[in-house]
Amino acid sequence: MTPYNVDREKLLNAILFFTQKVKYPVTTKIFKLLFVLDFFHFKQYGQTVTNLNYYTLGSGPVPSDFLDEIKSGTVPEDFQNDLALAPFQPVSMNAQEFEFQAKRPATLGAFSQREKKILDELAHAFEDASPHMLSETAFLKNRPWKKTLEEKGEGKLIDYILAIDNEARITREHAEEALKERAGRKLLK
Secondary structure (H helix, E strand, O other): OOOOOHHHHHHHHHHHHHHHOOOOOOOOHHHHHHHHHHHHHHEEEEOOOOOOOOOOEEEEEEEEHHHHHHHOOOOOOOHHEEEEEEEEEEOOOOEEEEEEEEEEOOOOOOOHHHHHHHHHHHHHHOOOOOOOOOOOHHOOOHHHHHHHHHOOOOEOOOOOHHHOOOOOOOHHHHHHHHHHHHHHHHOOO
């Protein structure tokens, strides 16, 4: 039996939540929603929700480690009872996409009240948005994905510090300290 992992629990249930609340729950849109969830929460509180790292692709931010788990169209073993993937071929793209399909309702017990609020806000704000119309600017004025793509190119790590702007609830110094602590926790896993 796999030991309980709160990051995996939150990742699974955020995907299930978005899958049930938004139209077009395909990989591009779900990845963008997860990105905004993590970066907006970091901007406000100095912590990510899912603990994913995101990288730049031309189509948007991608949690590469999770993409590696699903790119063949198979659901990770620990998600198989809860989630399915179906091939989806968008009209305007040549890239393979998958549509996420929930096998059960999301359970939000692992999320804090503020995380639940952001989940709701994102689902409401982007409910009808197409995957390619979804923009990070509504929640992230500094546009971390776009800035990283323009300055460093594709396949580069998007630094959470880029979420910090004059509307952030935390200081840049607090954010930098939070990132050091996060890096230390990731090394321990």
